[in-house]
Amino acid sequence: MSTPLFIRTVSLRVRLTLALVLAFLLIFADHRLGAMQQARxxxxxxxxPVQYLAVMPEQSLDNLVYRLQSRRSLIAENDRLKRDMLDLQGQLQRFEFLALENDRLRTLLASDERRERLRMVxxxxxxxxxxFTHQVVVNKGTRHGVYIxxxxxxxxxxxxxxxxVGxxxxxxxxxxxxxxAIPTRAQASGIRVIAQGVGETNTLELMHxxxxxxxxxxxxxxxxxxxGVFPEGYPVARITAIIRDESLPFAQVRATPVANLDRIRMLLLLWESDSEYQPLNGDATESANASDLPEERR
Structure with a gap:
């Protein structure tokens, strides 16, 4: 039997159609069924490990620069930290008094006590x-109790x-x-609005x-x-512009995040003390609501 000189193969159009159908099925299975979660x-x-190796030179350089700081600058920094510590100790005494007073008022009003939270650096x-995406990778995972x-x-x-999570x-x-997007409320008026990201590191847009x-x-x-994702009362952003154009159905409101998102290095992961998810390695610390918040919120 002779072999045919020209062998018919599947056309490019059929290949493209099969590839698109397969891609659609994979997207559907991942989005609806979470089939690719384990693979990710x-x-x-x-x-x-590759990420650790990539960041290792920068961390080594940072450590070298830190060790080469002059003794004079370290002494000055130590003095400043001592003054800050004394100031914070004075504030802590005031906060303890306010916490006791708050507990007494809640008892009088029969109000539920706010739950404490666990946090990990x-x-x-x-x-x-x-x-087109604003995401970072941190050095904690399922081994430490982190959850999606x-x-x-x-x-x-x-x-x-x-x-x-890995x-x-x-x-x-x-x-x-x-x-x-994150649901927020204005500290002064209590108005609730949704703050939506726009792809810029210093800008949020308030919807509707x-x-x-x-x-x-x-x-x-x-x-x-x-x-049910973000706990109540944490600072999110500050309004920077309000444009009331009557030709548009809603006002255009822009805000700037209070966190320096383009320079973040150390972060805090939060757990509810009674949540089904808990930190696993004992590195987390427990705190009352006010103690892990910036001073601006209190």
């Missing part, structure tokens, strides 16, 4: 290079939430990512704000606690 966790764990080890949807803050306020690392989406709003430039927005 495995790949994240495999890539983690995490370090940013990588930043997503994709210009966990709120993340820094010393100033809300940073974002965990969107992907064994020893986790990926955090920042407030300014275009796909992220009527022209007659009482919001003002300079108002501080706090997390409202709605949605």
């Amino acid at each position: 966790m495995f790949l994240n764990s495999v890539i983690s 995490a370090e940013v080890i990588a930043v997503d290079s994709d210009p 949807g966990q709120p993340v803050i820094d010393a100033e306020g809300v940073v974002g939430q965990v969107v992907d 064994v020893i690392t986790a990926r955090v989406i920042l407030l300014t990512d275009q796909s992220h 704000v009527p022209h007659s709003t009482e919001l003002q430039v300079g108002d501080l927005l706090m997390s409202s606690g709605l949605g």
Whole structure:
């Protein structure tokens, strides 16, 4: 039997159609059924050592620069820290008095006590290079009790939430990512609004704000606690611009996050004390609500 000179193969159009159908099925299975979650966790764990190796030169250089600081600057910094510690100790005494007074008032009003939270320090080890996403990678994962949807803050306020978890690392989406939104309320007026990321590291947009709003430039927005992701009362952003264009259905309101999202290095992961998710390695510390918040909120 002779072999035919020209063998018919599947056309490019059929190949493209099959590829598109397969891609659609994979997207559907991942979005609706979470079929790829385990695969992403495995790949994240495999890539983690590479991320550590990539950040190692920068960390080594930082350590070298720190060790080369002059003795005079270290003495000056030590004196400043002592003064700050004395000042904070004075504030702590005042806060303890206010906490006791608050407990007495809650008892008189028969109000529920606010639950305490556990927190753990995490370090940013990588930043997503994709210009259309605002995400960072931290050095805590399922090994430490981190879970998807966990709120993340820094010393100033809300940073974002965990969107992907590996064994020893986790990926955090920042407030300014275009796909992220957070329910907030104005500290002064109590008005509730949704703060949406627009893809810029220093800008949030408030959604569906009527022209007659009482919001003002300079108002501080706090997390409202709605949605069950972010705890209530953490600083989120400060309003910087309000444009009331009557030709548009809503006012255009812009705000700037209180956290320095383009310079974050150390973050805090939060757990509810009675949540099903808990830190696993004992590194977390327990605190009352006010103790892990920036001074601006109190």
